[in-house]
Amino acid sequence: MSQHKEVKLVTTHQLLAMKQRGEKISMLTAYDFSMATILDGAGIDVLLVGDSASNVMAGHETTLPITLDQMIYHAQSVVRAVKRALVVVDMPFGSYQGNSSEALRSAIRIMKESGAHSIKLEGGAEIKESITRILTAGIPVMGHLGLTPQSIYKFGTYTVRAKEEAEAQKLIEDAQLLQDLGCFALVLEKIPSALAKQVAEKLSIPVIGIGAGPNVDGQVLVVHDMLGITKEFKPRFLRRYAELADLMHDAVTRYVKDVKDHDFPSAEEAY
Numbered sequence: 091m092s093q094h095k096e097v098k099l100v101t102t103h104q105l106l107a108m109k110q111r112g113e114k115i116s117m118l119t120a121y122d123f124s125m126a127t128i129l130d131g132a133g134i135d136v137l138l139v140g141d142s143a144s145n146v147m148a149g150h151e152t153t154l155p156i157t158l159d160q161m162i163y164h165a166q167s168v169v170r171a172v173k174r175a176l177v178v179v180d181m182p183f184g185s186y187q188g189n190s191s192e193a194l195r196s197a198i199r200i201m202k203e204s205g206a207h208s209i210k211l212e213g214g215a216e217i218k219e220s221i222t223r224i225l226t227a228g229i230p231v232m233g234h235l236g237l238t239p240q241s242i243y244k245f246g247t248y249t250v251r252a253k254e255e256a257e258a259q260k261l262i263e264d265a266q267l268l269q270d271l272g273c274f275a276l277v278l279e280k281i282p283s284a285l286a287k288q289v290a291e292k293l294s295i296p297v298i299g300i301g302a303g304p305n306v307d308g309q310v311l312v313v314h315d316m317l318g319i320t321k322e323f324k325p326r327f328l329r330r331y332a333e334l335a336d337l338m339h340d341a342v343t344r345y346v347k348d349v350k351d352h353d354f355p356s357a358e359e360a361y
Contacts, residue, residue: 100135100176102208102230102274108135108307109296115308117298118316121147121164125313126171134175136298138310139165139206141180141240146314153239154183158196165204177206178232183240186211186220193220197229210277212238214264218271225272233268235261236302237280250301252281265289265297277310278302280327301327 108115117136120126121143129137143164144156158181165179179200186193197209208230211217221231236251245251252258261281268276275296278286283303290297290306299306311328314320318333348354 099174102176105135105176105275105296106294109294115296115298117308117310118313119143119310120168120171120313123167123171126168129313130172130175135308136310137168137172137175137177138210139168139177139179139204140312141182142312144182146312146320152242153180154242156182158182158185158199162200162203165200165206169205176208178208178210179204179206180210186224187213187217190219190223193217194223194227197224198227201229208232208274210234212240214260215267218267221268221271221273231271231273233265233273233276234279235264235268235276235281236278239279248280250280250282252285258282258285261285262289262292265293269293269295278306280325301325 105115115135116133117138118129118134119140119142120129120137121139126137139161141153141156141161143160144150144153147164148156148160150156161179161182165177169177181193181196181200185196193211200206200209209224210232211221211224212234214233214235221233224231237245237248239248242248252261258281261278262285265276265278273295275298276289276293277298277300278289279299280301283305286297286299286302287305296307298308298310300310312320315323315328316331318330319335319338321335345354
């Protein structure tokens with residue numbers, strides 16, 4: 091019994107305290123029970139049930155096709171596994187843009203049906219009303235600026251954002267706005283390192299980067315990319331910590347061979 095007392099839940103308040111004392115925040119994506127169990131057990135601070143599930147779990151080219159029901163299903167699976175990490179769920183494309191009542195309904199469904207701890211939305215001033223309504227309902231919100239994959243057809247490319255002065259200025263203003271509205275943290279994706287540093291120093295809330303350099307308050311990666319399960323995706327910001335696709339391919343190849351060669355199951359493995 092005593093060994094379980096050490097497990098202290100990560101909260102939005104603790105993330106703020108981590109920033110204040112200069113402790114970096116670790117964050118990865120998770121979409122299912124088995125993976126979330128491993129990540130949570132390894133001491134990850136935040137698990138993002140990302141709409142990147144659209145790419146790595148469902149095989150779509152963009153994050154746009156994934157539905158609210160599908161996001162809730164993934165979130166339920168992750169929440170069942172978690173004993174410590176803070177769980178953040180992406181609100182999918184179409185569930186909050188342009189209609190704050192719809193945004194509130196979507197956010198409430200995620201929280202009620204999945205048991206997650208918070209939600210994440212992409213964008214700044216243009217989704218101000220949606221963020222305000224969700225926060226009014228007592229639901230913690232994480233912001234997301236820079237490269238916002240749900241707007242991929244507007245950008246037309248997945249290249250680095252905010253290199254031009256005007257876009258950089260808007261990003262700084264949006265970041266301040268998200269903090270002023272009451273967001274508990276902010277993700278900055280694929281922006282120049284110097285700009286990310288500027289934003290992280292300006293804001294009192296934690297700023298978590300993906301392709302935003304080292305001078306932010308934490309880092310997030312897609313778990314399939316970081317573990318080498320996906321092979322095609324090789325952006326500069328990605329560090330692979332394993333090559334699981336190779337290991338899994340090898341294991342399955344050996345299994346196939348053993349079955350074909352009448353080697354599996356052996357006498358010891360039969361009843």
